[in-house]
Amino acid sequence: MNKELISALRTENWAEIRRIAFALPEQEKTQIKKQTQHKNWEELLESKRLSYENKYLITYLMMCVCNNVEELLSIEKQLDFTSIKSYHTRIKYPLFFLNSQHTQALMDFIHTPEGAYMIKGAQQVFELSPRSFSIEILLALYTEGIIPFNEEIFVKNLYDIEYYRKQETEAAEVLLEYPELATRVIPHTAKYIDYVISSGLEWQKVFTLLCKKNYFPDKSFVTSFIEVLLNPWKKNVLDMYCRWIEGLVPNEEELLPSQHTLFALLTLDKSSLINFAMKCIAQISTHPDFDFQAFADNFAFCFTVSKIAKSQLIGVEILEKYYQKQAPTNPDYREQLAVLFTVPDTQLQEKVASLLTTYFNHEGLPEVIAPYRDYLKGKAQNLLATLSPSENSENSENSHTSHSFRTPKTACAARTLTPENLLFLLGDCLREPAAHTIDVFLEGLITLQDDFSADWAKSLSPYIKQLTKRVDKEEIPTDAILLGVLRALIDKRPLALDPKCNYTWEELCKKRKKLSEKEFEAYTQDYYLGNAREVLPFLFRKGQMVIDSILLHCHLPLLSTPTHLPFYIEAEVLVDKLLQYEVQGVQPDIDDLIVACNRLLFTEVSAAAKEKARQLKGDYVKAIQYYLGLTDEIQLTDELLPLWAQITRLKHPDREFPEFAATSAKDILGVVKPFLIDYGWKENDGYKEFTFGYHTEWVGVSYTDLKNAFPYRYYNANGGCSPISTIFEYKLSLNPHYPDAMLCDYISTWVTGNEVREIRNMSVPLEVLLRYDIRVRHSGWLYIGTALLFEKRPSRDLAYECICQAITRGGDLTYLKTYLAQALAWNFLPITRFIEFLDRPNPPAVKDFGIAVVKQYLSIVKEDELPKNHKKLANFLIS
Template sequence: MKENLLSAIKAHDFNAIRTICFGLSQEERLKLKVFFLDTPITQMYDLPKSWAKNVPNDRIVMAYAFMCLSDQREEILHFERKNNICPWYAKGVFYDFLSTAFYPELLALIQAPQGAYLKEELPQMYVENAKYISFEMLWVLYKMDLIPFNEKLFVENFYHKNVSYREEPFFIDLLLQYPEIATQILAAAPKYIYTYLYDTEYILAMYHILAKNNYFTNRDIVKQYLQALLNPWKKNILNAYCRWIEAINPTADEVIENQYILFSILSLGNTALINFAMKQLQKAANASTFDFQSFADNFTLCFAIPKIAKSQLIGLDILEKYYKKQAPTNTKYREQLAVLFTVPEVILQEKVAGLLTTYFAEEGLAEVVAPYRDYLKIPTPVSLPQEEESLNKEAYQDNISSSFEERFPLEVGKLQVPTTADALLFLLGDCLRERTAGTIDLFFEGLIQLQERLPANYTKELAPYLKKLMKSHYLDSVTTIIKGFLYCYSHQKPLEIPPYQYTYEESNALREKLDEAAFEAYLLWGRLYNHKTFMPFLFHKAQLTLKYLNEKEVLPFLSTPTHEPFYIEAEIFVDKLLQYEAVNKQPDLHDLIVACNRLLFRNVSAAAKAKAQKLKGTYAPAIQYYLGITDKIQPTEELLPLWTQITRIKHPDREFPEFETTSAKEIPSVVKPYYIGYGWTKWRDRDIFTFHNYDIGYDEKSEKGYWIEHYRNSFSPLYYNACGGSTPLSTEVNYLLSLNPHYPDAILCGYIANNACGAEEIRNMQLPLEAILRYDLRMRHSGWLYIGACLLYDKRPSRDLAYEYILQALTRGEDLHYVGRYLSDALAMHFSPINRFVEFLDRPTRDPKVKAFQRKVVALYLEEVKKQEKLPRYHKKLAAFGD
């Protein structure tokens, strides 16, 4: 008998389980109870590691079998405690079977004489833990008058528990057996279901099945669900209600009855809701009671909403039907209709043009259409006046001229080092707020220059800033380094990271031993250890500042910007070098390299060149080459980072064989311009599209060099053109770009998102793009990959900014073949959705350079896509554009 029962349990045969248990003698029943209580479930037979959807697991079936054997609650509790059957949330429920959807099995057990003991226990169970009982069980118990009806509990459990069973036949049978569930449960959903909803496809399938069975005889549910759409709920909740209403399928009369609710939905600006409302209104548009004027007034609010072209076409069809019956009298409506020309759909534009020329052809129509001429994808519906050339065109071109010196004369935008202690204090506040080179570097410079004139208690004036920073532990790299500097400056300590880093367990032990101030200091060192890898120059400069203050050194930093936002005038730079030579001191190499990166090296004055010829240090040949005094490249091992920087910045496109025999020959950008590869690669048994450099130690087995950061850490951060080191948060990109503004390609490649969507924080694509537009920086080589990635990114602001940058580059006459090739490859290789590039093609412009670039990308795409086994989605749109 034991073997038969175990076989029935393993087969999940509830009928067999009941038959076997109910047919046992008292002695056999007692023996099986002992067996179940003394033998762990795992030793009865091998439990499967997984099971199919909507099939009860073995522990639940085992619990049900013991319920059939028992005749009192204490035995079941003992069995479940022994086998750990109760789920973690059960809180005293004496069997977890009631949390499942298998109500027929419970009903069969309760109705049998052997399960009658449960009728006394179930009401108590409900009081103890009602929220964890499934709706199916609740409804059966309610119908047996064992528990009261609780609308909130029943509705929430219906939509939140055992959702995957909602389309199962046995559950549908329960609903059809009790039609009052439609009014008591389904119609009450908007009262309680508005925060979260999972697995909505199962519930939607249930609605469709019920609708086919004419379950929704009480049609009040339509109005209740429609009213729910006016609530400011989450998108997935509103979408679910829309789908449920569509399954219920309101009639034309019901739409007319609720037309004003649907009109209100048109004004919400939610694309999914507008699409839903238009489909419903289309059913009743021909009814005599349809309020056309209210519809027309609310429809105008949809004209500027993107991605609802089909709904806008439905609305225009409704307008046209009514205009055929009665011509419009409000001529101002044509101004609103003309806004639809901004929608890049030919059929829709043709419909708008037809309405305007047929019903609004009065005088002045050409002036109404004129502002939208750049959006038109159809022949101009009316004769438009010749547009005069923009007066701002020359000014725009001047603003995007080729060099900083041409755009901003050196007399404009000068930066001043603070001259008083109070000014220095105010500048510290700017440093923490702006985190730019124009504030931070001037603060360090000001400390050095004013150190003899600062009050004796100046550290006390800095104390409020430090106190606030010490209470904040999760700061970015720039702020953390400033915090470390202020702490060391106030406590007269060098900025040196302890060589040993504590483990997590050791940190917890220190927390107990150290006082609050000492533990905060310990945390500071731990965070500085990490953040110095993101901003090595800033950390180094903070160390130098403390060193100079300790040594009473007043020589200026070479890298301090002289002109906004972070540039350095050549003559001032040479004067500083001569100051170092006058006292026979060697400038810091890192400081010298950053200064050269920021230098305005074009259009150098004759005075600056004359002074540069007086330089005698080992760096003199490099500086003279950089300023155009000589063309001879004379790299030395000591100054190799300096030489590689200035040669690439001065001649971005040139190859330098002079470095092929040096130790830096393998570093990107040294010999050849900075180019990295991209494409699909196998990684951990899956395909992934990535940006990497195939020539820099890429090893598929060890995965070294796979991500850009991997090979960046293999060389010194002094090689800024290759951006050695780790990539900081995108919120710090302003300072990072100031370290190499003339050749920022490698910096920006570090901010390319790993995927075509979803990047945040470190790879927030928008913030670096805002910075390069704000500072008017130029892409030279693989930096264009970043621009291309932004143009195809899933965030609209990034796409808009990338379009603006490309527009400026085309106006400057730059060659965009490289970014065009990337765009075509990314589209053809199924990395980026084609519809994002179609958005770029649809942007309003008559600029022949933009049009030529668009055609070039499409042509490259059509050439590349021939190599692919499968055509990308929306391929026809690009093919049509190519034709």
């Protein structure tokens, strides 16, 4: 190779490389191109290994000796360094130099007659592989008008700067050269960056450096950074955004518009997000527009979260400052504040004690504090020592256990909604897919249909983008249905599945090359929506009802919207709605009516509700009057058979109903008799497995494991499919008074070696049962009994709490005792785990329960098939 050219390469003299290479005879250029693959570039460039800079030099030389894009691409294929393993995927960089930072070298090249062909090359790469550009090259080509601006590409390529740059000051200097990034790129980060930027480059420092140079004319985009913290992303992604927000150093005026989002973060049970949010809240807490009441309401949600004592102290100090100006108006708030005594931080305890004795020292305060006295330390103990129980107060021993039986709080449905806070409620739906968020949001769409501004649909855009990303990644059925509703709302069309997209995933894979992007997008939307309808048919139907009401300008309320948290409905409200329907001559939807009855607080029916129920005239009148206690007569009809099957079982859980024996529902579990299924070992092709019931089968839908042949309207039999347990709370809300059947679908039959799905299935439903004090009556105890002896300790602890709760209520645990005794005797569940239960410091009633199980076990275990550790269990009665 030409010695002068070698010297130019070694000194990275781009101008000389161009001058010399352009002047070479065609024969010598051809020789360089032929030797590309076999040339010892390390020796030529005096380098032990080829660095990125070496590779850019080599590709630049090839650019100079080639005459067109096709020839250059052919040469680059021979180089083994054009395939780079990125953090996200394996990227093949076409025209490798476009990934460099040498903007001036590239621009000088394309402005020569010999290098002008690279303009076409850059445009082709931008069309086919836009992530191949470095941000510097991208900006230079855009400034020259060679490529158009694309928001997503510019945002993602900007953060790819980290793969080759370590110094924050250098990165900041690059960005300072392009002020347009501050207004057209960085503010849109939250739309596209939902993954960790993993490198030595700390963008928090980059942002801080830019702020010191007054780089950002407007930092209102901080609100979008804060909003993404509500997304169900991985912790490291959310923590990254927290650091970025801190790096942008927002002032209180820039944080204030996000105050309600920050308050929502306090409810997430994520310590790092709560700690971040509380710092920001403290910064804006003295602003005149600070919404103190909303803060106080949301602050209470993090009282039981661990490892946030400093943040809890900051929150209590904010309360104190406001109470100094305006005394609290809600005395019940002291019950929530008292929970903070469980936090072993003396400074926090002292502050809470001071707050309670100063602003909440009304009758009954000693009883509020009583359950927490054992936690008190130091000055807090001294401050509260002088308080004595009131004569007329409840016994403190019963105050804690009676808390669960108080009247449920009013749900959002009973409160006034506006289009603005309806959007905030939509955010809650994404964060917490539950009846008191999703169903109330859907009801709000009907109620406010005449109040939406002209650009309200535009304000839905960020939520639609977020839902689309989540559905593509996680296939959460509630998300898919919400997305379907919002798209139908914007398009002003009914919510339905397009029959044109009715083909399987396997068929799609074959047709993929023939589909346009628009056809493929339409298919995937309907594919996910169809799957969601399989597991949550009621929610899909409810979405259809909402869209139909809006299209018909109908303002009749939905029957099944909760009136009391978390998912209950007051009887009088339901009757009032039915009367509204009758006045307008509208037949209630059977799905809506059944779920409304499932959620009804039917044991707390007022005289007014009963009187109004007597005025009903629809074909459902006999069923409603029976449910509310006005008659004992059961009058079955084919049309209302699912409704009758539900309300009879809910009203009398333990009774048999021979009335159904001659109907089409006679073979559906839970209709004639209570829901009681078989269990035991079963031989299957020489393989022995422990099974629960034989009414279920395995299906391959991505977010459902089990389904049965029963119609979905028979909720007491858990008809249809079971969704992933992460949305169990919503599934439970469809039949909270009789959850036994749906619990059985989450039982793991593996004693050990359970995977993530089974571990989640054996814990999430338990958490919901405990949170809302849900009662189990029949075969639901199979789930709790299995969880008590499950391989993971958290599940065992949760099941233990459920059993203790039931014993405290005086519940009948005969069925559970029998199951545990048989499961141990039949060698399904490990005896060691039951011994762990017996060794707990149990109250007398729980000890008696354990002894009863051991006695029953000993009466049925076979001497010739004694399970492992039998002697240890048998000896328990002796000890």
